């Protein structure tokens with residue numbers, strides 16, 4: 520073999536050994552070496568133009584009267600078979616039985632799993648993935664379904680347009696404990712480390728959702744984690760659900776993203792992606808804007824002052840007209856008197 524041949528062989532071997540590992544083997548994170556800004560280098564779809572989450576600017580949304588309420592199917596018929604609760608190092612996942620589904624969309628969707636996203640700083644420090652008018656909620660629940668009318672299973676559906684339907688539920692904190700969420704939170708201490716799994720008693724999944732399933736935002740987007748496939752019909756509910764501050768604190772501080780055998784324990788926190796550009800997309804609403812509820816207090820003050828000025832102006836004009844009429848009546852009477 521000549522030296523050129525040897526050189527080429529060496530180059531080939533070099534590339535063989537430095538070739539990027541397959542995407543499935545990449546351990547992505549939210550910050551650091553394979554943090555969100557690097558995802559697209561390993562998972563090209565993360566750099567796409569229809570990514571999630573997004574900020575919902577309510578003044579830019581479009582009312583679509585054709586959007587009827589989504590209907591959870593079998594969410595409350597949980598049966599006796601336990602659910603599996605799983606720490607996958609990125610979030611806590613609850614696997615859902617295949618008889619649960621979602622109606623009210625152009626196709627029937629079958630439930631797969633649900634999971635949560637949260638922050639690290641307690642209330643009002645971010646934590647949700649979607650934001651509304653730039654404001655975060657404290658956490659967000661996602662219930663994932665696949666299009667079982669068009670595709671045989673999740674893996675086939677997740678790469679296809681209209682393959683998935685995800686319900687997004689914004690979570691904020693209040694005074695009261697949300698008992699439904701304790702069906703999950705009470706068991707987190709058993710799966711503190713990544714890769715740990717536990718069976719938990721089945722519970723009513725519908726009790727995690729807001730009461731008003733008729734008012735929501737709808738747009739076409741993606742998985743919010745690698746590989747970020749742009750296959751999701753998103754439904755983000757307008758109504759938020761409340762959990763207590765203690766419940767949020769538990770969610771934020773109990774899980775690790777590191778495995779049990781790893782020496783350095785890493786808290787699983789801030790597992791939310793920043794909002795992505797809408798680009799050409801429109802966010803539709805199933806409800807028409809209740810105008811005054813959407814205005815800020817400044818705008819409401821301006822409107823009240825405007826209406827008051829209008830009323831005063833109208834009163835002045837009416838007074839002027841009445842006075843003018845009286846004047847001419849008087850004039851008429853005097854004229855009549857003069858001729859008598």
Ligand SMILES: *[C@@H]1O[C@H](CO)[C@@H](O)[C@H](O)[C@H]1NC(C)=O
Pocket residue numbers: 671672673674675
């Ligand atoms: C999903 O469906 C596809 C297409 O029918 C099939 O090739 C694949 O093995 C299925 N995957 C799983 C995990 O069942």
Ligand SMILES: *[C@@H]1O[C@H](CO)[C@@H](O)[C@H](O)[C@H]1NC(C)=O
Pocket residue numbers: 680737738739801803
């Ligand atoms: C999503 O994309 C499909 C085309 O694939 C389109 O028909 C549909 O109207 C879009 N939905 C929304 C909410 O933008």
